[in-house]
Amino acid sequence: MSTTIEQLANQEYKYGFVTDIEADTAPPGLNEDIVRLISTKKGEPEWMLEWRLKALRHWFTMKEPTWPNVHYPPIDYQAIRYYSAPKQKKTLNSLDEVDPELRRTFEKLGISLEEQKRMSGVAVDAVFDSVSVATTFQAELAKLGIIFCSFSDAVKNHPELVKKYLGSVVPYTDNFFATLNSAVFTDGSFCYIPKGVRCPMELSTYFRINTAGTGQFERTLIIADEGAYVSYLEGCTAPMRDENQLHAAVVELVSLEGATIKYSTVQNWYPGDKEGRGGIFNFVTKRGKAFANAKVSWTQVETGSAITWKYPSCILQGDNSIGEFYSVALCNNYQQADTGTKMIHIGKNTRSTIVSKGISAGHGQNTYRGAVKIMKSAEGARNYSQCDSLLLGDKCGAHTFPYIEVRNSTAVMEHEASTSKIGEDQLFYCQQRGISPEDAVSMIVNGFCRTVFRELPMEFAVEAQKLLGVSLEGSVG
Amino acid sequence: MLDIKNLHGGIDGKEILRGVNLHVNPGEVHAIMGPNGSGKSTLANVLAGRPGYQVTAGSVTYEGKDLLAMKPEDRAREGIFLAMQYPVEIPGVNNIYFLKAALNAVRKQQGLEELDAMEFLQLAREKMKLVDLDESFMNRGVNEGFSGGEKKRNEIFQMAVLDPKLAILDETDSGLDIDALKIVANGVNTLASERHSVVVITHYQRLLTFLVPDFVHVLVDGRIEKSGGKELALELEQKGYEWIEQEVAAAR
Numbered sequence: 001m002s003t004t005i006e007q008l009a010n011q012e013y014k015y016g017f018v019t020d021i022e023a024d025t026a027p028p029g030l031n032e033d034i035v036r037l038i039s040t041k042k043g044e045p046e047w048m049l050e051w052r053l054k055a056l057r058h059w060f061t062m063k064e065p066t067w068p069n070v071h072y073p074p075i076d077y078q079a080i081r082y083y084s085a086p087k088q089k090k091t092l093n094s095l096d097e098v099d100p101e102l103r104r105t106f107e108k109l110g111i112s113l114e115e116q117k118r119m120s121g122v123a124v125d126a127v128f129d130s131v132s133v134a135t136t137f138q139a140e141l142a143k144l145g146i147i148f149c150s151f152s153d154a155v156k157n158h159p160e161l162v163k164k165y166l167g168s169v170v171p172y173t174d175n176f177f178a179t180l181n182s183a184v185f186t187d188g189s190f191c192y193i194p195k196g197v198r199c200p201m202e203l204s205t206y207f208r209i210n211t212a213g214t215g216q217f218e219r220t221l222i223i224a225d226e227g228a229y230v231s232y233l234e235g236c237t238a239p240m241r242d243e244n245q246l247h248a249a250v251v252e253l254v255s256l257e258g259a260t261i262k263y264s265t266v267q268n269w270y271p272g273d274k275e276g277r278g279g280i281f282n283f284v285t286k287r288g289k290a291f292a293n294a295k296v297s298w299t300q301v302e303t304g305s306a307i308t309w310k311y312p313s314c315i316l317q318g319d320n321s322i323g324e325f326y327s328v329a330l331c332n333n334y335q336q337a338d339t340g341t342k343m344i345h346i347g348k349n350t351r352s353t354i355v356s357k358g359i360s361a362g363h364g365q366n367t368y369r370g371a372v373k374i375m376k377s378a379e380g381a382r383n384y385s386q387c388d389s390l391l392l393g394d395k396c397g398a399h400t401f402p403y404i405e406v407r408n409s410t411a412v413m414e415h416e417a418s419t420s421k422i423g424e425d426q427l428f429y430c431q432q433r434g435i436s437p438e439d440a441v442s443m444i445v446n447g448f449c450r451t452v453f454r455e456l457p458m459e460f461a462v463e464a465q466k467l468l469g470v471s472l473e474g475s476v477g
Numbered sequence: 478m479l480d481i482k483n484l485h486g487g488i489d490g491k492e493i494l495r496g497v498n499l500h501v502n503p504g505e506v507h508a509i510m511g512p513n514g515s516g517k518s519t520l521a522n523v524l525a526g527r528p529g530y531q532v533t534a535g536s537v538t539y540e541g542k543d544l545l546a547m548k549p550e551d552r553a554r555e556g557i558f559l560a561m562q563y564p565v566e567i568p569g570v571n572n573i574y575f576l577k578a579a580l581n582a583v584r585k586q587q588g589l590e591e592l593d594a595m596e597f598l599q600l601a602r603e604k605m606k607l608v609d610l611d612e613s614f615m616n617r618g619v620n621e622g623f624s625g626g627e628k629k630r631n632e633i634f635q636m637a638v639l640d641p642k643l644a645i646l647d648e649t650d651s652g653l654d655i656d657a658l659k660i661v662a663n664g665v666n667t668l669a670s671e672r673h674s675v676v677v678i679t680h681y682q683r684l685l686t687f688l689v690p691d692f693v694h695v696l697v698d699g700r701i702e703k704s705g706g707k708e709l710a711l712e713l714e715q716k717g718y719e720w721i722e723q724e725v726a727a728a729r
Contacts, residue, residue: 425565428527432561433579433635434553434586443578447569447618 026083032056035183038083042152042186045159055172055182062176068338069367069399070307072281080246082184082217145194148203151219154190161192165223169252169289169315177248177309178285185219185250193228193259202457204233218249224259224294231262231457246281247305253288253296257318260295261288264456269304276334276363279306286310292318292347299455302329302337311369313342316350316378323352326452331364331396340370340401345378345411354385357449360396371403374411381411389419390448392441478503478674479544479643484535486523492533493519495699501643504672506665508685508710511696512718517678518562520696521647525559526552539643553579554586556642560632560649567619572631573601575619576638583639604637607667608660625652633664644668645676650684662687682714695721 026037035056039049064075141148147158154162172182193199224230247269255261263286272279282305288296298312314323325341343352358366372383389398398419406413422444430440446453453461479501487493493516501507511517523530524537526549537544544552567575580600581591592600601615608630620628629649636644649661665688669675677688685693685707693709694701697718702725703709713721 423565424528426567428549429561429565429567430575430579431549432525432527432553432559433575433639434550434582435575435578436550436582439578439582443570443575444567447567447571450569 025081028081029078030056030080030082030184034082038184038186041083042155044152044155047159047163048155051166051172052183055179056184058173059176059179059183062179064176068309069365069369069401070309070336070338072307072336075246075281077180083186141199144197144200146197146199147190147192149190151185151188151190151221154221158190158192161223162190162221165221165252165254167252169254169287170250170285175285177283178250181217181219181248181250181285185217188219188221188249190220191222191230191232193224193230195225196227197225198228199230202231202233216245216247216249218247218251220249220251221254222252222261222263223254224256224261226256227258228256229260232264233457234263234265234267246283248283249285251284251286251312253286255288255290255294255296255321257291258293259291260297262297263288263299263312265298265300265302266456267300267302267304267308270306271304271332271335272306274333274362276306279335280304281307282310283307284310286312287315287342288313288323289315289317290321290323293320294318295322295324297322297324297326297455298341299324299326299452300328300339301449301452301456302327302339303332305337306335308335308337308339310337310339311341313344314352315344315346316352316381317346318350319347320349321347322350324455325352325354325356325370326455327356328359328449328452329357329366329368330359331361331366333362333364335362336365336367338367338369340368342371343373343383345372345374345381345383347378349380350378351382352384354383354387355451356385356387357452358387358389358398359392359445359448360389360398361392362396364396365399366397367399367401369401369403371405372413374406374408374413376407378408379410381408383411383413385413385415387415387417388448390445391419391421392445478540479676480536480538481524482536482538484520484523484532484537486530486532486535487519488522488530490531493699494523496535497696497699497701499694499701501674501676503642503674504669505692506669506675506677506688506690508677508679508690508693509696509701510679510682510693510710510713510718512722513680515696516699517696518647521559521562521645521676521678524552524645525549525557550582551586554583556583556587558636558639558641558644560629560636560644560646562647562649562651564620564628564632566621566623568621570619571615572617572619573598573615576601576635579635580638601638604634607637607664608634610634626654626657629653630657630660633661636668637664640668640671641673643674643676645678647678648680649677650679650681658684659687682710685710697722697725 026034032053035052036049039052170178172179191203222230222232253261253263269280269282270278286298290296296314300312302308312325316323323343327339329337329339331337340356341354343354345352352372354370356368356370358368360366366389368387370385372385374381385402387400387402389400391398400417402415404413422441426444427437427440430443431437481497481499484494484497485492497520509517509520519530523532526547532545539557577597580597584591605612610630620631623631632649644665646665650658653661662684665675677684677690690707693705693707695703695713695718703721
C-alpha cells in the first residue's frame with residue numbers, strides 16, 4: 001500500500017516551464033506610486049484609480065490574519081513586484097496575431113485556443129500573467145447581449161456596470177488579502193448575462209502565473225441579471241518555481257432575482273517540491289450574492305498550491321435563494337490547505353448545501369473551515385453540511401472546524417462528518433479481484449469524490465479526475 | 478491444479494498453520510471444516526496473498542507455478558477467487574464499474590479481448606439472475622449499505638462473472654438464511670459442473686446439504702487431521718470436533 005501512495009504523491013508536476021518573453025515589470029514594493037503606475041499602464045479612468053487608492057490606504061491599517069491553520073514564513077509585501085505584462089505592440093484582431101511564444105505556452109498546457117474554439121464550444125479568456133492577450137467568442141456572445149471580456153476592457157467599455165457592482169459583494173475593506181487585491185489587481189474576467197438569457201456555452205478562463213517574483217492579483221466579476229443562467233469554469237496551472245509566489249484573487253458573483261451562477265474551479269498550481277520548497281501561496285476571496293429565488297453554486301477541485309486559504313461563500317440575501325458548495329481538496333507532500341465555505345442566510349426559506357471532501361497524503365495538512373449563519377430574518381432556512389476526510393498514509397492530517405450560528409429557531413441544520421483511511425482491506429479486496437493497487441487507489445479516491453465530480457461540467461470532470469490520477473468512472477450502468 | 482505441501486505460516490509472527498497438506502484437482506469440491514481458531518481463514522488468506530500473513534515454510538503450487546511468489550492481483554488474474562468472510566465497502570465506487578474493471582483485468586491476463594460496456598452488461602444481467610440480485614445493485618457503491626446477506630450474494634455474483642478456475646469460499650454461509658444458502662450453493666455447483674475447483678471453508682454442515690463436496694477435511698490446530706468423503710461432514714455435525722481433537726492428542 002505505501003508504495004502506491006508514494007508513487008501517487010511523487011508524481012512530478014507536469015507543467016513546470018518558464019516562457020521567455022520580455023516582461024514589462026514594475027519595481028518591487030507597494031505604495032501609492034505603484035498603484036498609480038498600474039492604473040496608468042491600464043489606461044484607467046479616475047474613479048478606478050480612486051477606488052484602488054482607497055483600498056491601499058485601508059490596507060496599510062490592516063494586519064495579516066493568523067487564524068488559518070497553515071504555517072508559512074512571513075511575506076515581505078514590499079519585496080513583491082505588483083505589475084508585469086507581456087509586451088504587446090497593438091490590440092489583436094485574431095489569434096494569429098498572438099505572440100507565437102505565448103501560443104506555444106498555451107499549447108504546452110494543452111489548451112490550444114483554436115482547438116478549444118472549434119471542438120468544445122468553450123469561450124476562453126486566457127490570462128497570461130496580468131494582461132489578457134486573447135479573448136474568443138465575443139462576437140457570438142454579443143449577439144445575446146452577453147459581455148465576456150477582460151476586467152480592463154470592462155472598466156473601459158462598461159464602466160456603469162463595473163461601478164455598480166464592483167465591491168458590492170466583496171467590499172474593498174473586506175479582508176487583508178481582498179483589500180490588497182482591490183489596490184493592485186491587474187486583470188481578470190468580467191461577465192454580464194442580460195435578463196432572461198441562458199448563456200449557451202460554458203465560459204472558461206485559464207490563469208497562469210509567469211514572471212518570477214510577480215504576485216498575481218486577479219479580479220473577476222460575474223453578474224447574472226434577472227432570470228439569467230451562466231456556468232463559468234476556471235482552470236489553473238503554473239510553472240515550477242523555487243521561491244514562493246503570492247496569489248490573492250477576488251471573485252465576486254452577483255446573481256440577481258431568479259438567476260443562477262455556477263462557478264467551477266480546477267486549481268493545479270505548483271504545490272512545491274517533495275521537501276516542501278517553493279510552491280504558490282493562494283489566498284483567495286470568493287463570494288457570491290443571491291437575490292430572491294436566485295442561486296449561487298461553487299464547485300472546486302483543489303490539488304495545487306503550497307498554501308491554500310480559500311472560502312467560496314454565499315450570501316443568501318433574497319427569499320428562497322440557494323447556495324451550494326462542493327469541494328475536493330487534495331494535500332500532498334507538505335501542502336497545507338485551510339478551505340471551506342460560508343453560508344449566510346438572510347432571506348426567508350433560503351437553502352444551502354455543503355459537501356466537502358478532503359484528501360490528505362504524504363505530510364499534507366487539510367483543514368475544512370465552514371460557517372453557516374442563520375440570521376434573524378431567515379425564517380425557514382435549511383442547511384445540509386457533509387465533511388468527509390480521507391487519509392492516505394500515516395503522516396498527514398485532516399482537521400475540521402465547523403461554525404454554526406443560528407438566530408432563528410425555525411432553521412433546520414444537518415451536519416455530517418467522517419474521517420476514513422484507505423484501508424488495507426479495501427486495497428486487498430480490489431487486488432483480489434485482479435485490480436492493480438495503483439488502479440485501486442485511484443478508484444477508491446475517485447469514489448470518495450464522486451458526489452463532487454458529479455457537479456462539474458463534463459470536460460472539467462475529466463480533467464479533475466485526471467488530476468487525481470484516476471480514470472473515468474461510471475461508464476457503465 | 479493446487480498442491481499445498483507442509484505449509485507453515487500465520488499472522489503477526491504467530492504461527493497458525495503448522496504443516497498443511499492439500500491436493501485439489503480440476504472439478505473437485507473440497508470442504509475444509511474445523512473448530513474456531515484452527516486456521517481455516519488463515520489458510521484462505523494465505524492462498525489469496527493478503528498482506529500481513531506470513532509463510533514460514535512449505536510450498537504452494539498452482540497450475541505448476543509457485544503461488545506464494547505471486548502478487549495478490551496476479552493470483553486473481555490467474556483465476557483464483559476468494560469469497561471474503563467480511564466483504565468491505567468501497568463507497569462511491571459503482572458496483573458494476575468495479576466488476577467490469579476486475580473482469581477486464583482478468584481477461585487481459587488470459588489473452589482475451591476486454592469486454593465493452595454493452596457486452597459486459599449482458600453478461601452481468603445473466604449472472605445476476607443466478608444469485609437473485611436486483612438490477613438496482615449494479616448502480617450502488619461496492620457493498621455500500623448492503624446487508625450481510627446481500628454482501629455474501631454479491632461475492633457469489635462476482636464469482637459467477639469472473640468465472641475463476643479455483644474459488645475459495647471463506648465462511649460464505651455464515652449469517653445466511655436458508656434461501657440465500659441455496660443461492661450460494663447453486664452458484665458454486667454451477668462453477669464446479671464446469672470442471673472448476675472449489676474450496677469451501679465452513680463451520681457447519683448446513684451448506685454441504687446443498688453443495689455436495691467430493692472431499693471433507695478437518696483442520697485442527699493448523700493441520701489437516703482427518704480427511705474423508707461427504708459422510709465425514711455428517712459425522713462431524715453429530716459428534717462435534719472433540720473426538721478428532723482427542724484422537725490427535727492420543728496419537729502424540
